[in-house]
Amino acid sequence: MVDIGEQCEKESERGSFIGGPYSFNLRDLLRWYDMLAVERTLGEAFELVYMARTRRDEDKELMRSIYEKTMNEKLITRSVMLTVDEKEMRIGKCVLKRKSTIPIVNKNRLLASQLTLMHRISTCVELNWLTLLVGPRNCGKRAVIENVANICNRPLRTIALNADTDAQELIGSYEQVVDENCLPDAKTKIVEILRKNQVEGVLIEKVQNTEDLNKLEATIELVLSEIGNIEEIRDVLSIANQSSMRFEWTDSVFVDAYLHGDWLLIEDVNLCSAAVLDRLNSCLESGGKLVVAERQNSYEPLEPHPDFRVFLSMDARVGEISRAMRNRSVEIYIDDDSKWNTWPDDVRAVIGSKISTEFSRTISRDLTVEQQLHLAALLEDNGENFSTEIALKLVGGHRDDVMEEDDEDENNYAIVESDQAPKIVEIGGLTGHYEKYLLSSWRRAASITKTSNFEAILMTFIATSPWILHNLTEDLKTFFGDTVVDAVLKRIPANVLKTNKRHLVDAEFSSGSPTDSTSKFSRAIIFEWILQMITKIPIDHGSAEHLSSTLTKCKIITESNLFYFYLCSDEIATCDVTFNNLSQISNLVKSIIEMFKTTSSISHKSHREVCVSISYLLLIAASRRRMTTRTGCAAIYLAWNDLKNEAAKTSGLDR
Numbered sequence: 245m246v247d248i249g250e251q252c253e254k255e256s257e258r259g260s261f262i263g264g265p266y267s268f269n270l271r272d273l274l275r276w277y278d279m280l281a282v283e284r285t286l287g288e289a290f291e292l293v294y295m296a297r298t299r300r301d302e303d304k305e306l307m308r309s310i311y312e313k314t315m316n317e318k319l320i321t322r323s324v325m326l327t328v329d330e331k332e333m334r335i336g337k338c339v340l341k342r343k344s345t346i347p348i349v350n351k352n353r354l355l356a357s358q359l360t361l362m363h364r365i366s367t368c369v370e371l372n373w374l375t376l377l378v379g380p381r382n383c384g385k386r387a388v389i390e391n392v393a394n395i396c397n398r399p400l401r402t403i404a405l406n407a408d409t410d411a412q413e414l415i416g417s418y419e420q421v422v423d424e425n426c427l428p429d430a431k432t433k434i435v436e437i438l439r440k441n442q443v444e445g446v447l448i449e450k451v452q453n454t455e456d457l458n459k460l461e462a463t464i465e466l467v468l469s470e471i472g473n474i475e476e477i478r479d480v481l482s483i484a485n486q487s488s489m490r491f492e493w494t495d496s497v498f499v500d501a502y503l504h505g506d507w508l509l510i511e512d513v514n515l516c517s518a519a520v521l522d523r524l525n526s527c528l529e530s531g532g533k534l535v536v537a538e539r540q541n542s543y544e545p546l547e548p549h550p551d552f553r554v555f556l557s558m559d560a561r562v563g564e565i566s567r568a569m570r571n572r573s574v575e576i577y578i579d580d581d582s583k584w585n586t587w588p589d590d591v592r593a594v595i596g597s598k599i600s601t602e603f604s605r606t607i608s609r610d611l612t613v614e615q616q617l618h619l620a621a622l623l624e625d626n627g628e629n630f631s632t633e634i635a636l637k638l639v640g641g642h643r644d645d646v647m648e649e650d651d652e653d654e655n656n657y658a659i660v661e662s663d664q665a666p667k668i669v670e671i672g673g674l675t676g677h678y679e680k681y682l683l684s685s686w687r688r689a690a691s692i693t694k695t696s697n698f699e700a701i702l703m704t705f706i707a708t709s710p711w712i713l714h715n716l717t718e719d720l721k722t723f724f725g726d727t728v729v730d731a732v733l734k735r736i737p738a739n740v741l742k743t744n745k746r747h748l749v750d751a752e753f754s755s756g757s758p759t760d761s762t763s764k765f766s767r768a769i770i771f772e773w774i775l776q777m778i779t780k781i782p783i784d785h786g787s788a789e790h791l792s793s794t795l796t797k798c799k800i801i802t803e804s805n806l807f808y809f810y811l812c813s814d815e816i817a818t819c820d821v822t823f824n825n826l827s828q829i830s831n832l833v834k835s836i837i838e839m840f841k842t843t844s845s846i847s848h849k850s851h852r853e854v855c856v857s858i859s860y861l862l863l864i865a866a867s868r869r870r871m872t873t874r875t876g877c878a879a880i881y882l883a884w885n886d887l888k889n890e891a892a893k894t895s896g897l898d899r
Contacts, residue, residue: 245286249273251310252294263300264378264577265564271571278371284337287311287319292364297575299378299560324363325707326354328671328678329746333395335359338366342672343397350394353665354678355590358388361582365392368574369553374528376513376570377557379578382613383585385557386509393507395672398551400507403497409516411523415536416496427457430484434464437476443467457484493539498554502527502534505549514558518566528554528572585613593665595620599632607641615639663688674746679712683719697724698780702773705732706766711746728776735768763853764844770857771840777861778837784870788880791871792830829867829880836860852893859887 253268255261272293279289290311298304311319324336333340365388368375377385386402393400403413431451438448447467454460461481468474501508513521527534533545556573558565584590585608592604595616599607607616622635630638663684670677683704690700701724712720713733721729733741740749749765783790839846846856863886866879 245273245276248290248294248310248314249276251314252307255306255310260306261298261303263298263303264560265567265570266297266303267567267571268294269571275371275373275574279367282337282371284367286315287317288322290319291321292367292576293574296364297378297577299577299579321360324359325682325748326359326362326671327709327747328395328674330674332747333366333392334747335363335366338363338370340366340369340392340396342395345397348394348397348399348672350390350668350672352387352391352394352668353593354391354668354671355384355584355587355593355665357582357584357587357590358384358391361388361576361578362392364576365389365555372530372553374573375555376565376573376575377555377578378560378575379557379583380559380561380613382617383578383583385578386511389507389509389555389557391668394668397672398507398553400509401497401501402509402511404511405513405516405521407515407517409520411520412496412538414496414498414520414523415538416494416499417538418491419494420491426484427454427460430457430480431460433480434460434477437474437480438467441471441474443471447471461485498524499534499536499546501554502548502552503546505551507553507555509555509557511557512559513556513569514560514563514565518569522566522568525568525572528569583613585616590665591616596623599623603632611639611641615641676715679709679716679746680719682707683712683716683723687723696780698728698773698776700724701728701732701776702769705769705773706750707748709746709748710740710743713741714744731776732769732772735772737764737768740765767845767853770854771843774840774857774861775837778840778864781865781868783868786870787868788829788871788877789833789864789867792827833864833867836864852890855893856887856890859883859890863887 249268249272252266256266256268275293276289279293280286294311295304295307298307308319322336326333326335328334328342330344331342333342361384365375365377369392377389379385390400405413431454434451435448438451447470450463451460451467454463464477464481468477495503498508498510500506524534526532527546527548533547535545556565556569564570580586584594588601588604588608591608592599592601595604595607607619611619618639619635619641622630622638623632664681666678666681686700686704686707689695690697704720704723713736717729717733724732750769840857840860846853863880863883866883869879871877
């Protein structure tokens with residue numbers, strides 16, 4: 245870890261990283277260690293602490309190569325999934341508590357392009373790290389923070405900085421206020437004077453009904469205009485006005501959020517003076533406190549509320565922030581892969597379902613992000629219902645031949661409600677729309693990649709929750725068929741089906757740590773998937789399994805570890821093989837199938853179970869492949885050796 249940090253710093257000093265002002269120091273190394281302490285992998289921690297800041301693909305690849313050469317392992321980005329229940333939001337290994345308050349209204353939708361970004365921000369929130377988001381305007385910086393905050397039911401406050409921002413706006417200042425405490429005394433004295441002068445009761449009542457000093461002063465002017473001037477009353481008003489005007493300290497939005505545990509987003513931090521922003525350095529340190537020296541008689545350091553979190557955002561095209569502030573933050577750059585306007589599905593989610601799939605691809609390619617947002621406003625459901633063609637002209641776009649053809653078939657691209665990206669308020673409200681969207685996403689992924697339903701069983705069911713198994717069984721049957729779903733549900737442990745939790749059963753799928761119950765669930769899904777895949781593998785004429793099951797005569801001759809098979813009857817073929825149990829292939833396949841039907845485990849190491857199961861599947865596939873005089877049993881031999889290698893890596897394998 246130290247070597248990687250030193251190499252990154254050397255490359256930065258050498259000028260190899262051109263994308264931005266990178267600085268690698270002890271803070272990064274400590275953050276990397278902190279992530280390991282909360283059970284993150286080396287690669288996952290390195291990606292967030294070091295690679296997330298890079299602004300060019302070349303810089304990213306250079307940093308990746310440094311890690312892979314030093315650690316001697318591939319750096320693979322793991323996928324994450326979001327799940328939400330009444331108490332927690334989970335994304336990857338990150339777990340954030342939800343406040344039991346009324347959900348905050350949010351019109352945003354959960355965009356696929358922002359999921360990785362949400363995971364990184366959530367990790368920073370969990371570890372109480374200052375987060376710096378860097379990216380151009382309208383790329384989704386504020387939206388992604390709003391989404392995390394709103395799902396967790398946390399109030400998010402915002403400060404927008406500019407070149408005129410001073411320290412008073414960040415810390416607070418004395419402001420002139422009107423103290424109404426002197427109002428009752430002033431009214432009492434004025435009423436006594438009026439009664440001495442025998443003024444009518446109606447006028448006295450008007451004075452008594454005034455609510456503030458300004459209204460009292462106006463009422464007195466009306467009264468004096470009727471009864472004549474009384475200097476004594478004017479003296480009382482003058483004293484009251486002088487007593488009411490005073491200066492009082494008012495905390496800034498930052499200090500108020502700091503003390504009350506709100507989340508705070510400070511936008512455009514690179515527009516204000518670095519000296520102004522660095523005023524916050526002391527309280528943004530780990531374990532730091534805030535001293536408001538500007539406030540008289542208040543030099544006691546202020547401690548932050550445990551729930552307080554602060555996020556910074558900026559557009560690097562208009563400047564950078566000080567090195568001191570950058571070192572205190574975890575910088576996350578929003579690259580093209582995380583910009584919603586480059587993802588056709590996300591463009592469609594933002595603009596609306598009025599546009600077709602092909603149209604959304606064209607828009608994401610040809611229109612700027614500003615034009616896309618203007619188009620979304622014009623096509624908004626509660627707007628003036630502009631046609632797509634008129635709205636496109638208004639934002640400065642044009643329709644080409646592809647889009648004109650697309651209009652004719654627009655109905656063919658219409659998507660159902662479950663295909664649309666769910667709204668954040670629906671996710672936080674636990675309406676079930678999000679879970680339906682997950683199933684719909686797997687179905688669409690299988691369709692786009694031309695994956696059969698049977699091949700999609702593994703990923704779909706492992707990425708499911710007890711709530712989905714309870715409430716969306718019919719949706720699963722529509723996707724896979726009654727027989728498959730019933731067979732899978734029959735194998736799932738009863739204790740899993742008894743619960744109605746919304747989080748994934750298999751924590752490992754969401755980059756978590758497996759437990760005994762989740763391992764049993766995963767095994768049940770994997771084994772049933774293996775069986776379903778086996779039923780779909782045809783037995784070729786002339787394959788090892790076919791020949792083994794129809795063999796009438798077999799003679800085995802050993803000669804220098806090579807085995808010659810003389811197949812008689814209708815199967816006349818001779819091939820050189822290096823596998824001495826070809827005649828038993830049929831029985832072997834039957835035994836493997838029976839094992840997957842009856843056993844609940846084939847290894848004590850759950851993380852190796854997938855590899856072993858795949859090896860068994862490959863062996864069966866090889867045995868059902870037609871043998872030729874050129875290849876012989878080579879495929880079976882390779883599959884068998886692969887299985888033996890997996891057995892060597894896996895202690896406790898039932899061989």
